[in-house]
Amino acid sequence: MYFTDRGIEELANRRGEEEVTLDWLAERLREFVDLNPDFEIPVERLATWLARLDDEDDE
Numbered sequence: 001m002y003f004t005d006r007g008i009e010e011l012a013n014r015r016g017e018e019e020v021t022l023d024w025l026a027e028r029l030r031e032f033v034d035l036n037p038d039f040e041i042p043v044e045r046l047a048t049w050l051a052r053l054d055d056e057d058d059e
Contacts, residue, residue, distance in 0.1 A: 029047060033040050 033043050
């Protein structure tokens, strides 16, 4: 189990029933990076990965 699994599990347990838009998620990611600038690169990589999930070139 990765350390991040605990946070992912907490997210799923606490908010798993909620529906959110990608605009809402993008705004939360911006807020997080504003508060935690050291995480700018990992957040950017996550956002790019999510944005490109359906790209056939990445398969």
